[in-house]
Each structure stands twice: as C-alpha cells, then as structure tokens.
Amino acid sequence: MIICPSCAHSNPDGATNCEACFTPLPVVVMINCSNCGASVQSDASFCGHCGFDLKSTKATEVAVSVAPETAVPQPAAVAATSSPVVPDPSLVAPPLTSPDDLTEISTVPPPVIAASTAQSFGNSAKTQLQTIRASLFHVQTNITLELPAHLPVIHLGKPNNVIPPDIDVSGFPDSDVVSRVHADIRFEGDAFYFEDTGSSNGSYINNTALPAGNRHRLRAGDRIALGKGDKVSFIFQTT
Template sequence: MSLACPSCGISNPPDTRYCEDCGVELIQPAAPLEPPPPRPPLPMAAASVLRGTSPPTRITEDVFVRPRSSPPVSGTRLQLTEAFLVHLGTGARLEVPVEKSIAYIGRANDDFPPDIDVSHLPDSDIVSRIHAAVHIQETTFFLEDAGSSNGTFLNDQPLPAGARHRRLLQPGDTFYLGKEHKVGFTFDLAT
C-alpha cells in the first residue's frame, strides 16, 4: 500500500515520512483501533439498582450504580420527630416546622415572615427580622446565624454568621438571640 502525497499527489512507499518528490510530510494512516476489552457483567443487585433515577454513586473505579431509594417510612416526618424551642424566660414552646429543610427564626415582618416568630416574647426588639436559621436534615438539626445585627450564641459561644459556621443543635442545647442573653431558648425533641 503506497501513500499519496496530499500536496502533489505522487505515490510514495508506505514507510516514507516525507514525499520523495516535493518533501511535504506525509500523513500516516492511523492504525486500526482495537476494541476495548469487554467489561465483566454487573452483579444482579447492581443491575437492578441501575434502573433507579438517583445520581450515580461510585462503587469501584469503573462501575457506577445508582443508590437504592430509601424504604418508605410509616407515618409522616412530623409524627416521627417534633422539635421545639423552649423560651427560657416564659417557658413558651415554639414548634420548629420539621417538614421544612430550613426554619427561620426572627420577628414578624411583611417582606419575609419568619417560620418561628419571636416578636411576642419579652425583649424581642433585639432580635433581627431574620435572625437565625435551623437547618433540618431528617432528625438532625443545625443552628446558623443568618447575619443578625446582635449575634447568636450557642451554649454561650458566639456563632459567626453564615452557612459554613452552622453548628449541630442537640436536645438540651441553649442558644440566645442577641447580646446580653435576653432572648434565650433550650432546644428540645419529642419523638
């Protein structure tokens, strides 16, 4: 098989790199590609999981499967776990809406009403309209300062504003909205 020069069209021997007539570099035909080796069949469990709709999860270096969806849980999330903020001054129990992924704590306002309104509590004037947020992941709760003016304090430690500073909130933890510890709560769970 000879190589035709793309410039002058002269036939050249197959192992020639440059055209013998005009000196143009010859393009060597690509070697035929070998098909990749066949992959081993997926185990039956992995094959059945692939029919799901979840994003793939890496199991080995070259096999992806989709995680199984979690089994249905009897009862609603609200029936399984209830969370409360117990006001330290009055003992009032404010329910955390566990059906949400984020519950905002603050004073009532027209622009963005909080999920947990503390405006009826004593000294609530130091609480920002959107002061803090409780992040809810199944039965795990996190507290975050939502950029409040007077700060949030969890177990007497200041909580910097922002999602990267969220802290785990456990039953019995005490937190305060604002300086001087005027508006405080104890976190409580009931299952």
C-alpha cells in the first residue's frame, strides 16, 4: 500500500494519485526480504514482518561493486624551509658544571595552576556529565515512559527474537497496529531523531505520514503515532 503524504490515506500498490484527495503519490519500489521473502519498500531499514536488517544486505552489495584498485590520494609533501630554526637561549638549560647544580635543578618547585584555570576545568567536566532527559507520554493511558539515557539507539516495538524492543508497547490498547520491529529513536549530538524501520502500518509525526527510512528531528510536543488510526500515540517530552 502507498500512504498519501497529504492526507495519510492508504492507497493500493501501483496507484499514482490518492483516492481521497487526488494528490500525486510518491513512486514506491517494492522488494522481497532476503530472509523471509515478504514484500517491503526498497528504502526500508528493517523488514516489518520478520525484523531482518535490510541495511546490512544493501551495504554488502555496494561493497562488492566498488573496484578494489581505487587509488587513494596521498597528501602533498611539505616543503622544508631554507632558513634554520634558532632555539631561544632562554629555553635552553645551562650545562652542569658541578653536583651542586644537579641539586638546585631537583629542588625547583612545580608550576602552580591558577585557581581560575582549575575552576574552568571543573566546570568543563560537569558540563560533559550533563545529559538531556526525554520521555514519551502515552496519550491513550496517560502513562509516561522514560527513554533510557545510556542508549544511543532506542528500539520501539513488541517482543521478538531479532531486535528486542527497549520500549515495549505490547501492553497498550490497540497495540496490534504496531509491528514487532517498528521504529527507532536515536540520540545524536544534542538532538533526538525518530525513524520508522519499515513497519507494516507506518508511523506518523504530528498526523503526517513519515516515509520508511526517513527520519524526523523530534522537538518537545511532537505527537508520534505508531500505526494507523492514531490508536497508539505518544507526546515527546524533554527536561
């Protein structure tokens, strides 16, 4: 089926215009999953039927097509300067003339770091430890799910033997519209991104269908619907 990007109406495969609003539909190329043989979109990351990682298969095909003798450009050599480098006399240690000189050198006190510099180091360490906390507020049950802070990729879906979900929605009402491997939330830099991984019934951001393989930068207040009909919906929140 093809989801209309304008009104989110489900159109049959092969349709060129939306049956509901007559908007031109994007061209969708279907392929067969190399694991279970199910029909999925060519730009999907995962099979919505068995959860097989389609990206790994595509990466292998691309790697085989690359010629192994591809030349790697080498950096240009740096020309040497004609004039010699003269060291600063003040930075050169004087020669030792007696054992007393060695004693004087060993008793030189270590450098003192200014308090303002040490304080700036401490502030920098505290800044690195700070993290952005995020959660999903389930609209239908008023339940808040905290996103795991230690995971760069958070899997949403239902229990399966391929990619177990970090956020399990199987206990929510109408969870039958959600695929076992449905979507991912990624944390990169200082932002969260939502990506549909090839689910059967699609994902919607603020009531707009998100094509499989595409991702959306989440902002506080965004509404995420897993599957059709806005039956399993979440509000993205940050603190």
